[in-house]
Amino acid sequence: MRQDKDFERTVKGELAVLYRVARRMGATKEQSEDAVQSTLLKAFQAWDRFDGRHPRSWLIRILRNERLMAIRSERDEVSLNEDASSSIPEQDGWDQVIWKIEADRVLLELENLPDIYKLAIQLCDVEQMSYEEAADAMDVPIGTVRSRLFRARTMLRNRLLATSARLERVTS
Amino acid sequence: MKIDWQAYEDGLLGPEERELAEKALRTDPSARKQLEGLRAFRAMLRNVALREPVPHRRLRTILRSVIGQSRPALRRYALVGAATVAAVVFAFLSFRAIYQPPVGEMRESFDTFAQAQTWASRQTGFVIPKIELASLGAFQSVHCSSGEACFDYLVNGHILHVAISRVKIDPTHCGLQMIEGKPMYVDKLGDAISFESSDGSTVTVEGCSKELRLQAAGILYAQLHP
Numbered sequence: 549m550r551q552d553k554d555f556e557r558t559v560k561g562e563l564a565v566l567y568r569v570a571r572r573m574g575a576t577k578e579q580s581e582d583a584v585q586s587t588l589l590k591a592f593q594a595w596d597r598f599d600g601r602h603p604r605s606w607l608i609r610i611l612r613n614e615r616l617m618a619i620r621s622e623r624d625e626v627s628l629n630e631d632a633s634s635s636i637p638e639q640d641g642w643d644q645v646i647w648k649i650e651a652d653r654v655l656l657e658l659e660n661l662p663d664i665y666k667l668a669i670q671l672c673d674v675e676q677m678s679y680e681e682a683a684d685a686m687d688v689p690i691g692t693v694r695s696r697l698f699r700a701r702t703m704l705r706n707r708l709l710a711t712s713a714r715l716e717r718v719t720s
Numbered sequence: 721m722k723i724d725w726q727a728y729e730d731g732l733l734g735p736e737e738r739e740l741a742e743k744a745l746r747t748d749p750s751a752r753k754q755l756e757g758l759r760a761f762r763a764m765l766r767n768v769a770l771r772e773p774v775p776h777r778r779l780r781t782i783l784r785s786v787i788g789q790s791r792p793a794l795r796r797y798a799l800v801g802a803a804t805v806a807a808v809v810f811a812f813l814s815f816r817a818i819y820q821p822p823v824g825e826m827r828e829s830f831d832t833f834a835q836a837q838t839w840a841s842r843q844t845g846f847v848i849p850k851i852e853l854a855s856l857g858a859f860q861s862v863h864c865s866s867g868e869a870c871f872d873y874l875v876n877g878h879i880l881h882v883a884i885s886r887v888k889i890d891p892t893h894c895g896l897q898m899i900e901g902k903p904m905y906v907d908k909l910g911d912a913i914s915f916e917s918s919d920g921s922t923v924t925v926e927g928c929s930k931e932l933r934l935q936a937a938g939i940l941y942a943q944l945h946p
């Protein structure tokens with residue numbers, strides 16, 4: 549009973565995070581609820597083996613595995629390879645991005661990013677996890693989190709700018 | 721020299737690069753604009769992403785059901801142990817059996833609603849009002865947690881949840897609507913309908929289709945406002 553209470557107390561505050569991360573990984577509302585449920589089941593079964601470090605990262609790692617397994621069963625093959633061949637150089641442009649952009653379009657462009665980039669943004673910028681926690685959650689080195697986040701933000705910004713420019717051309 | 725504002729913001733620049741960035745911020749208005757733009761971009765991203773609705777109540781129900789589902793196995797072992805002890809006691813006490821039903825469990829199945837009602841009242845610490853939804857579906861099980869009892873009904877192959885608690889309705893998460901003349905609170909996702917009963921309980925209906933939820937809420941409202 550005590551173990552159950554500890555689990556409930558720890559996990560309760562992470563439910564919304566898990567749901568949002570599942571949504572960001574492309575799951576529908578129903579699939580996200582399923583993913584949260586299977587994550588909680590796995591986590592509960594493994595609770596006595598959990599070292600207590602970064603519970604959020606631990607839960608997200610389970611969720612990610614559950615979601616990937618669900619995707620694999622839906623599709624024959626999932627490519628999660630990072631497209632490292634195309635480099636995105638840092639360039640100015642942060643000052644242009646604001647505020648021509650509506651919330652819905654931001655979400656849409658965020659959804660259209662490759663999964664690994666969406667996840668980096670979700671964990672670091674939205675859920676405000678540290679690089680260490682995000683690395684733990686994504687099961688990658690910290691350096692990979694940094695590079696994914698860098699690419700993700702830049703890619704998203706460039707896409708939003710391109711959309712804005714397109715809309716401006718249409719309206720003018 | 722281009723400054724990597726993301727690395728600056730994330731604290732990843734080395735001392736020299738950081739000094740250069742800070743010098744640029746002091747002297748160059750366009751550098752400040754870059755950094756402000758990046759900060760505003762991240763803030764907007766967070767705001768937008770967090771604005772997406774989350775079915776908090778449903779997720780709590782899932783958590784409860786996960787913990788509840790994992791219990792029966794433990795309970796089975798406990799009952800086997802208890803049965804062995806009971807057999808020994810039984811022999812010693814010359815056919816006087818002692819049986820203590822398990823208490824404090826999260827989830828139970830009962831044959832009748834009345835049994836579930838008694839059990840749930842004991843678990844939650846307040847008197848659960850009698851409800852009747854037989855016209856919609858069959859009562860399945862009840863689970864309790866944190867002062868809330870949730871009764872599950874099987875309706876057209878789906879589970880309809882009826883949660884009863886003494887927690888007041890939080891109007892920041894739902895909107896008050898008059899539905900067939902009855903004041904009901906509909907959550908922002910439209911997944912749950914709540915109302916206050918005449919005895920001060922809060923009743924929330926979740927699951928199944930919107931029509932069924934409305935129907936169930938209407939039936940329950942009438943029963944709980946005699």
